[in-house]
Amino acid sequence: MWRKYFKLIKLVPGVVVTRQLGKIDFRSNNLKVSDLQRLYEDDFPYLELTSEGRRVLYGIEPSVKLSTPKPEMPPMMPDVSGLSSVDYSDEPTVAKKSKKKNSRPS
Amino acid sequence: MAIEFTDIDKNLTNGQNMGGIAQKVYFGYWDDVLTWPTKPTNPTTVESNATLTGDLAMKPGKRLFELYLTDDTGEFEIETVGELDGKSFVEHLRLFHPGLKKKILGFMSAIKNENLVFIVQDNDDQYYLMGDSVRPAIFNGSPDSAGTSRETAGRRGMSMEFIYKTANVHEYDGTIPLTEAASGSV
Numbered sequence: 001m002w003r004k005y006f007k008l009i010k011l012v013p014g015v016v017v018t019r020q021l022g023k024i025d026f027r028s029n030n031l032k033v034s035d036l037q038r039l040y041e042d043d044f045p046y047l048e049l050t051s052e053g054r055r056v057l058y059g060i061e062p063s064v065k066l067s068t069p070k071p072e073m074p075p076m077m078p079d080v081s082g083l084s085s086v087d088y089s090d091e092p093t094v095a096k097k098s099k100k101k102n103s104r105p106s
Numbered sequence: 107m108a109i110e111f112t113d114i115d116k117n118l119t120n121g122q123n124m125g126g127i128a129q130k131v132y133f134g135y136w137d138d139v140l141t142w143p144t145k146p147t148n149p150t151t152v153e154s155n156a157t158l159t160g161d162l163a164m165k166p167g168k169r170l171f172e173l174y175l176t177d178d179t180g181e182f183e184i185e186t187v188g189e190l191d192g193k194s195f196v197e198h199l200r201l202f203h204p205g206l207k208k209k210i211l212g213f214m215s216a217i218k219n220e221n222l223v224f225i226v227q228d229n230d231d232q233y234y235l236m237g238d239s240v241r242p243a244i245f246n247g248s249p250d251s252a253g254t255s256r257e258t259a260g261r262r263g264m265s266m267e268f269i270y271k272t273a274n275v276h277e278y279d280g281t282i283p284l285t286e287a288a289s290g291s292v
Contacts, residue, residue, distance in 0.1 A: 009288075010163070010287060010288055011283060011285050011286070011287055011288055012285050012286045012287075012288055013285065014169075014284060014285020014286070015284040015285055016281055016282065016283050016284060016285065017132070017281065017282035017284060018281055018282075019233070019279055019280070019281075023284075026285070044281065045161050045163070045281065046281070046283075
């Protein structure tokens, strides 16, 4: 239950002696949230709040990320600076697939 | 700025002042300590002059341990030493651990020339840290003998004394990690 609101940091889960509450075994699932909250508020160095803990215990809602609309880009203008006069009299330059026919000697 | 004096009355919370120390002390290798609590710098009150700030933290994979002591055999003594204008303190931890099992024999062999750290809890729930970033606690012998005792009504075991030399005396308000520091905690 407590793990919904707090995360043990910097230590492998185990026993820590605290001034406020004596020995606490962080391997247990049954630690009182109120006890841990008291430790947290006393700057206990091995607990940090989860987002759920911030929300439920302190009313701090998670910050909402706004999706920023993509700016409209002007249409890309072709770069014509390198082009000289172009002769369009040739056949269209569409690649023709040439089928290789199985040629059999007559 | 000089430390401001204040009236010092009897100052016993709930009238409590029981002697002796708890039946366990906490110990570890001095080299295994990652960070030490901070000694007061420019304290302005007598109380802040006796307060360490922060927690003792261990290196990744390291922790502190418990040592049992027989009731009424443990003592934390603050001895004043030094010449005029050169006064400082030596903190003494004395205790008796019963029995001569391999664990305590091996412990004594391991720590006899080692640099150590101790945290001592007294019976008024105050804690004292023996060791700092510059100076460790060290083994200082067996003041009340160590061995089988002579009489059958005697007591087998190890008397131990540890000392820590310090410029000032402080109370430790931080945590005592009896579990390993996680890797990446540096």
